[in-house]
Amino acid sequence: xxxxxxxxxxxxxxxxxxxxxxxxxxxxxxxxxxxxxxxxxxxxxxxxxxxxxxxxxxxxxxxxxxxxxxxxxxxxxxxxxxxxxxxxxxxxxxxxxxxxxxxxxxxxxxxxxx
Amino acid sequence: xxxxxxxxxxxxxxxxxxxxxxxxxxxxxxxxxxxxxxxxxxxxxxxxxxxxxxxxxxxxxxxxxxxxxxxxxxxxxxxxxxxxxxxxxxxxxxxxxxxxxxxxxxxxxxxxxx
DNA sequence: CACAATTCCTACTTTTTGGTAACTATGCCA
DNA sequence: TGGCATAGTTACCAAAAAGTAGGAATTGTG
Numbered sequence: 410x411x412x413x414x415x416x417x418x419x420x421x422x423x424x425x426x427x428x429x430x431x432x433x434x435x436x437x438x439x440x441x442x443x444x445x446x447x448x449x450x451x452x453x454x455x456x457x458x459x460x461x462x463x464x465x466x467x468x469x470x471x472x473x474x475x476x477x478x479x480x481x482x483x484x485x486x487x488x489x490x491x492x493x494x495x496x497x498x499x500x501x502x503x504x505x506x507x508x509x510x511x512x513x514x515x516x517x518x519x520x521x522x523x
Numbered sequence: 524x525x526x527x528x529x530x531x532x533x534x535x536x537x538x539x540x541x542x543x544x545x546x547x548x549x550x551x552x553x554x555x556x557x558x559x560x561x562x563x564x565x566x567x568x569x570x571x572x573x574x575x576x577x578x579x580x581x582x583x584x585x586x587x588x589x590x591x592x593x594x595x596x597x598x599x600x601x602x603x604x605x606x607x608x609x610x611x612x613x614x615x616x617x618x619x620x621x622x623x624x625x626x627x628x629x630x631x632x633x634x635x636x637x
Numbered sequence: 638c639a640c641a642a643t644t645c646c647t648a649c650t651t652t653t654t655g656g657t658a659a660c661t662a663t664g665c666c667a
Numbered sequence: 668t669g670g671c672a673t674a675g676t677t678a679c680c681a682a683a684a685a686g687t688a689g690g691a692a693t694t695g696t697g
Contacts, residue, residue, distance in 0.1 A: 421627025422549050422620065428634065430544040432685080435536050451644055462686060467645055476634045487693045488643040498633045505622035506536065512619045513535025519612045520542065520590045546655080565674055576656060581675060601663045602673035 428476060433461050433469040435506055438478065441495050442503050448494045478502065542590060547575050547583040549620055552592065555609050556617050562608045592616065 429435055440457050441449055449457075455466055470493060473479035478499035484490040495503075543549055554571050555563055563571075569580055584607060587593040592613035598604040609617075 420550070420553075421624045421631060422553055424631055425623050425627045426544065426546070426549055430540065430546075432540065432544075435540055436534070439534075439536055452642095463645075464647090464687090465685065468685095478634065483644095486643095487695080488641085489645085489693080491644065498630055501630055502626055505619070505626045508619040508622040509539050510535045512616055513539045516612055516615055517535060517538055520592065566672095569674095577675070578657085578677090579655065582655095597674095600673095601665080602671090603663085603675080605674060 428472075429478075429502075431469070431472075433458070433465055434473060435509075436461075437466070437469055437473060438495065438499060438502065439506060439510075441479065441493060441499070442506075448492050451491050451493070454493065473499070542586075543592075543616075545583070545586075547572070547579055548587060549623075550575075551580070551583055551587060552609065552613060552616065553620060553624075555593065555607060555613070556620075562606050565605050565607070568607065587613070 429438075436458060437454060440454055441447065444453075451466070451470075454470075455461070455463065458466065461469075470479060470481070474481045477496055480494050480496050480499075482492045482494070484492070543552075550572060551568060554568055555561065558567075565580070565584075568584075569575065569577065572580070575583075584593060584595070588595045591610055594608050594610050594613075596606045596608070598606070
């Protein structure tokens with residue numbers, strides 16, 4: 410019984426959703442994934458996601474960095490330059506995200522309720 | 524430019540996350556998917572997810588039903604019996620969710636921050 | 638000297654989400 | 668008569684998430 414519970418609370422979906430199921434994480438990962446250079450600066454990401462506030466973008470990036478999905482490289486220049494890219498772990502997540510995207514493209518029309 | 528924006532806001536990740544990225548949806552879908560009979564009653568799901576309140580489970584199921592991912596069958600008995608199962612659209616989403624699960628099993632250890 | 642550029646951070650407020658507990662309806666069973 | 672069971676709903680409250688607006692830091696440029 411304790412086993413079942415432990416297993417349940419260790420459920421990978423829970424973990425994934427609780428960590429990356431927020432409003433912006435997957436979007437940021439996808440932006441990094443689809444960028445030509447695989448590297449984006451803070452303001453470049455922000456321009457790609459205009460409706461994400463600076464605060465939320467900063468928070469999201471910090472979370473992704475702490476989760477080791479995104480690498481953050483700071484260049485000690487003025488004005489500051491900070492570059493973000495996917496780590497190997499981050500890259501390994503992309504097929505799963507792309508599976509969601511593919512599903513969305515194919516099936517979302519069946520889902521829309523109006 | 525308007526095209527880019529429209530495309531951005533129509534982004535499948537956004538749609539998927541905004542609809543199923545909540546705390547319980549994917550978990551409910553997975554419970555239905557992995558049940559022996561492919562059919563579960565309200566309280567059976569609730570017993571599988573003890574930390575989801577009745578209110579949230581009810582709300583989640585309603586959302587999934589309105590999104591046509593879950594079928595709800597009511598039997599006019601006393602006490603009431605209501606059975607939930609995945610629709611074809613719901614089943615079509617499972618491979619993508621399983622991809623997330625597989626990723627979680629393989630890579631979550633690299634993510635944990637402590 | 639004022640200002641621009643970049644990447645944040647902080648305080649404050651609003652919105653959304655989730656939890657608790659009580660209530661409903663109905664018929665069966667003791 | 669008085670619980671019990673099922674599948675919810677509702678009102679109320681707390682917590683979390685997110686938006687807004689402003690500031691800090693630095694240094695080159697006009």
